Amino acid sequence: MTATTLQTDDRPLTFPPGFVWGAATAAYQIEGAARDDGRGPSIWDTFSRVPGKVAGGHTGDVACDHYHRYREDVRLMAGLGLDAYRFSVAWPRVQPDGSGPVDPRGIGFYDRLVDALLDAGITPYATLYHWDLPQALEDRGGWTSRDTALRFADYTGLVHDRLADRVDTWTTINEPWVAAYLGYGSGVHAPGRTSAADAFRAAHHLLLAHGLAARRLRAGGAERISLTLNLAPIVATGISGASGTSEQDAAAAGLIDAMLNRQFLDPVLRGEYAGPVLDVASRHGGLDHVHGDDLAVIAEPIDSLGINYYNPTYVAAAPGTPPNPVYPGSEGIAFPPAAPPHTAMGWPIVPEGLGDLLIRLSRDYPGVPLVVTENGAAFDDVPDPDGRVRDGARIRYLDAHLRAAHAALTAGADLRGYLVWSFLDNFEWAEGYGKRFGIVYVDYADQRRLPKDSAQWFRDVIARNGLGGEVA
Numbered sequence: 001m002t003a004t005t006l007q008t009d010d011r012p013l014t015f016p017p018g019f020v021w022g023a024a025t026a027a028y029q030i031e032g033a034a035r036d037d038g039r040g041p042s043i044w045d046t047f048s049r050v051p052g053k054v055a056g057g058h059t060g061d062v063a064c065d066h067y068h069r070y071r072e073d074v075r076l077m078a079g080l081g082l083d084a085y086r087f088s089v090a091w092p093r094v095q096p097d098g099s100g101p102v103d104p105r106g107i108g109f110y111d112r113l114v115d116a117l118l119d120a121g122i123t124p125y126a127t128l129y130h131w132d133l134p135q136a137l138e139d140r141g142g143w144t145s146r147d148t149a150l151r152f153a154d155y156t157g158l159v160h161d162r163l164a165d166r167v168d169t170w171t172t173i174n175e176p177w178v179a180a181y182l183g184y185g186s187g188v189h190a191p192g193r194t195s196a197a198d199a200f201r202a203a204h205h206l207l208l209a210h211g212l213a214a215r216r217l218r219a220g221g222a223e224r225i226s227l228t229l230n231l232a233p234i235v236a237t238g239i240s241g242a243s244g245t246s247e248q249d250a251a252a253a254g255l256i257d258a259m260l261n262r263q264f265l266d267p268v269l270r271g272e273y274a275g276p277v278l279d280v281a282s283r284h285g286g287l288d289h290v291h292g293d294d295l296a297v298i299a300e301p302i303d304s305l306g307i308n309y310y311n312p313t314y315v316a317a318a319p320g321t322p323p324n325p326v327y328p329g330s331e332g333i334a335f336p337p338a339a340p341p342h343t344a345m346g347w348p349i350v351p352e353g354l355g356d357l358l359i360r361l362s363r364d365y366p367g368v369p370l371v372v373t374e375n376g377a378a379f380d381d382v383p384d385p386d387g388r389v390r391d392g393a394r395i396r397y398l399d400a401h402l403r404a405a406h407a408a409l410t411a412g413a414d415l416r417g418y419l420v421w422s423f424l425d426n427f428e429w430a431e432g433y434g435k436r437f438g439i440v441y442v443d444y445a446d447q448r449r450l451p452k453d454s455a456q457w458f459r460d461v462i463a464r465n466g467l468g469g470e471v472a
C-alpha cells in the first residue's frame with residue numbers, strides 16, 4: 001500500500017487524562033555492538049548465521065547502532081514528546097553466559113540509557129527478555145530446561161538491583177508464545193528447533209520464568225510489574241474465507257484461541273491451564289515439566305498486562321489438513337488467508353480486532369489494567385528526494401487502531417497506554433532489515449535517522465492527547 005493522500009477518520013477524539021503515549025524497541029533489533037564491552041553471544045547471533053534462516057543473511061551485529069547512538073535517539077524521542085519508551089535489556093550484555101556476576105560494562109549501557117531518558121522527561125519501561133537468550137543457556141537446554149527459568153529470576157534480580165532507583169515499570173517477558181512456538185516449534189525463530197514437545201516445555205518454562213521474576217521484582221519493591229503477550233482475536237470463517245460458519249469452524253477457533261491466547265492468559269490471570277491446552281500438551285510429550293506449585297508462582301499478581309496486537313487469525317475446520325507446526329493439535333484446521341488490505345508483512349489490516357481484543361480481555365480477565373505495548377505496521381517506505389518519508393499508510397493504520405482502542409475504552413476496557421511499534425526501523429527477526437516498522441526511518445548505509453511523517457503525526461497525537469482528524 002502506498003499513500004498518496006492521507007485520509008483519516010475525521011472525528012476528533014480525546015484519551016483519558018494520564019493516558020501514556022510511547023514507542024517500543026528491543027535490544028537485538030536495534031543495539032548492534034554485538035561484541036562490545038564483553039557481550040556474550042545470544043541465540044539470535046547464532047541463528048542469524050545459519051544460512052537461509054534470516055532474509056538476506058542479515059544479522060543484528062550492527063543493526064541501528066543504537067548502542068553508540070542512544071543519545072541522538074533519545075533526543076528524537078524527546079522531540080516527539082514521548083511519555084514512555086519501552087526498551088529491552090540484553091541478557092547477554094548483563095551476564096554474558098547467562099549466569100554469574102553482572103558485567104559492569106554491559107549494565108552500564110542501560111544505566112546511561114535510563115539516565116538519558118529521565119533527563120529528557122521520558123519514563124523508562126524496561127523489558128527483561130525480548131528473545132536474546134544467552135547462547136550458553138541454550139547449550140544447556142534453553143527454554144526446554146527448567147533451570148533457564150531459575151537463571152532468569154537471578155538475572156532479573158541483578159538488573160532490578162542496579163536500575164530500581166530509576167525504573168518503576170518492568171515487563172518480564174515479551175511474547176512467550178512466539179519465543180516458544182516459533183523458536184522451538186516451527187523453528188523460524190532462534191534457536192530454530194522443530195519439536196512440539198519442546199515448544200510446550202519452553203512455553204511453560206517461560207511462564208515460570210515470568211512468575212519467578214515477578215516475585216523477585218515484587219520482593220525488591222518494583223512498582224509496576226507486567227508481562228507482554230501477543231494476543232489476537234481468533235475468527236471462525238468458512239474454508240474459503242467466506243462468512244457463514246459451522247459448529248466445526250467455531251470449535252476450531254476455540255482450540256486455536258486456547259493455544260495462542262488462553263495458554264498464557266489463564267495461568268497468569270487465573271492460575272490454571274485451559275483444558276484444551278492440557279489435552280494437546282499431553283499428546284505432545286506429556287506434562288511432567290509442570291510441577292506442583294508452578295501455577296501458583298505463575299499467577300503472581302501483575303499490575304498491568306501488555307498487549308501486542310497486529311492482526312486477527314482466521315481459522316476454519318478442514319478435515320484432512322495436516323497440523324500447522326506453530327499450533328500443535330491443529331490437524332484438521334485451515335488458516336484461510338485474510339482479505340486485503342495487508343501490510344508489507346502480508347498481515348491483514350483489521351483495526352476492529354484491537355477493540356474486540358481489549359473488550360474481551362476486560363470482560364474475561366477483569367481487574368488488570370491493559371497497555372498496548374506494541375502496535376504498528378511495516379510498509380515499503382522510501383525517502384522522497386526532499387528527504388521526507390511520506391508514510392501516509394502507516395498514519396492511517398495507527399489512526400484506525402487508536403480509534404478502535406478508544407471505542408474499547410468507551411465500552412469500558414481499562415486501557416492505560418499505547419506504545420507504537422516501533423520507534424526505529426530495525427532488524428525484523430527472520431525478515432532481516434527489509435521490513436520497516438519504524439516511525440523513524442533508518443538509512444542503514446550511514447545510520448542517518450529521518451523521522452517519517454508518522455512521527456510528526458504521532459507528536460501531534462501526543463500533544464493533544466488524542467486524534468484531531470486532520471488530513472496531513
Ligand code: FCB
Nearest residue numbers: 026174175178230421428
Ligand atoms: C512482535 C515482536 C517485535 C516485532 C513485531 C513486529 O512480535 O515483539 O519484536 O518484531 O512483532
